[in-house]
Amino acid sequence: MIMNHFMIKKFNGLDDATTQRLHSLGLQVGSDVTAVRFYPFHGPVIIQVDHQKIGIRYRVFQQLTGGDVS
């Protein structure tokens, strides 16, 4: 089963522009994130935060939720 509730753990390792844009969308460490949809072949991930849906890349998603970058 895929767990789809996450908490943002860190912004470290992301480039400045990505961090800044995520901040502007109201995301911060500790934000609750629901992964709504994963695209195949490590395609983008749709996440839901504060009643808004945002598409991000898989790599960014992994980094935010503390997973290792593969």
Add this chain to the structure above:
Amino acid sequence: MTTVALLGNPNTGKTTLFNELTDKYAYVGNWTGVTVEKKVGQIRHSNTEVIDLPGVYSLSPITKDESVVTNYLLRDSPDLILNVTNASQLKRNLLLSIEVLELGVPVIITLNMIDDLKRSGHYYDLKTLSTELGCPVRTSNARNKEGLPQLKADLVQNQADIKPNSPLQLNYPIMVSQAIRQATKALTTDYQVDAKFARWLAIQYINDNKVVRKYAVAHHLKPLLSQQAYYDAQKFSDQIFETRLSFIEATLATATEQLHSTKHVAITSKIDKVVTNPILGLPIFAGIFFLMFKLSFDWVGTPLSHQLDKLLSGPISTWANQFLTQVGALPMLRSLIVNGLIAGVGGVLTFIPQIFTLFACISILEDSGYMARAALVTDRIMEMIGLNGKAFIPLIIGFGCNVTGIMAARTIEQPKERLITTLISPFMSCSARLPIYSLFVAALFPRNQAVIVLSLYFLGIVVALLMAKFYHVIFRAKEHSVFIVELPQYHIPKLSIVWHGTWDKGKGFIKKAGTIIFAGTVLIWLLSNFNAHGYVTQIDHSFAASLGQILLPIFKPIGITTWQPISALLTGVLAKEVISSSMMVLFHTANQGALIGMIGGSFTALSAYALLVFVLLYIPCFATIGTIKSETGSAKWAAYSVVSSLFISYGLAFLIFQIGSLLT
């Protein structure tokens, strides 16, 4: 004259609000230095001018068009800022509002799309918001014209009557406040900067705003420059962000009211389940496009075009001819008007129904919120060629016009990705190429019109993607793509908004018909009716014919056997629409039916397809070449684009014709 600037996040309905508040554009210009459209409108019966700024997430710009807003605030000072926010996304919208409120210019905040908020079961106490933020707060729903009279009344004030706002003062952490205070003081005493502006500059500078940092360098603001390393080492920008966010959370917590909950959000989720489905997403995307083309070329656009053509080439042409004969006009003038202008310009105008149907479809997709989903479902493919899904949107807009497509590439964050997108944009089959496709498919593929046209569009996409991959390897673009797209709520497209969007995109076509196509037609008429010895009655002896004849050997290998299409292709560099009007003049016909017959006679299905491929990919029009030059800031890229596209188009047309000839 009172100047009001509209400022807000993307997807807040800002442009709709602008269109509803102002009855017409006073003018559309460009921002200095960049070619982002600057729209200025006027509120009816008033002295208030409204400026529509591009949508931004924050005043610290990442992309080129976002920097327009910051530069505007640095250089001009509007009398009033109307901050348009998305009521259901207030938390992040207020991040921008705070930056604007700190400037100390009078601000009115409107919670737009207020109905979406109500449906989600929340509401905000406006008084609380207004006290906390220190500015008037209104609600509106631009789509249903709700709350607009109130906003208009707010905006239609004399300059002198606008109440000044004192800048918003947040409690930044001690170290940050101290830094702000010191910098502000030094700027006001040593550099005579206005105190409010100095404070805003200091905050923005500390917050690592790239444009403001450049501004500080340009103006030698030493108090800021000398402290830069300290600000950055202490991570003040993170602290500023956290302070702002907690202020917003506290404010919203006190202002939130609960309403009886309803189930609107469920609709968006349901649609999204289908259109962003991991497996079905792409086929649906292709299906929507197929439908768009069917509508434009088979069901609605083409039948209307035929009616218009009948009218122009029948009654109007005959009437003009008779009238000119009666008043005793010179045969030469009669030929210019009837065979040149009515046939040429009129011939292009008959494509208005098809082009407008296509634009209407694109506008519906934009207004409904589907475009962001399209970016998402195409991202994985775009990632393979080193771009991201966002580059797909400029490419789709390029179907309308390459110039606007290239301009839309400004929303792409990385310079190299932007350059690649700019370079591949001309391969997208713009609407100006449609008339010529329509002629040829009507002549040689009457049964499969939509399929043939669609195949050309797809070929354009494939060539564009292959070239993108090629550039990606050549440029060694290693930097990671920033790909973050907001998926807005779906909206049922509104007729007035779709019409506005269609007209905005399509009016350029009509304008061109009156200017460059008109000029091109006259030029072609001159070339085809004169030679070195003067007026000729036989077109075969004209300038156009000899020019075409000279180039004929070069074009033989791609299947062109007569000189007329070659001369027409040459004029196509002026504007692609001119090709078909040139054909009309060069083949000496006055109506589409006769021209289609002529084309059917001098082409085979194979040579026609090779020619269409050539038309699809060859040299971009003047306007596009100019835009490439201004967007990349170098004439070299523009020249490169001309040469490379000529090479690619010839190569591909050559392959298609030669291999096709072997097979048949």
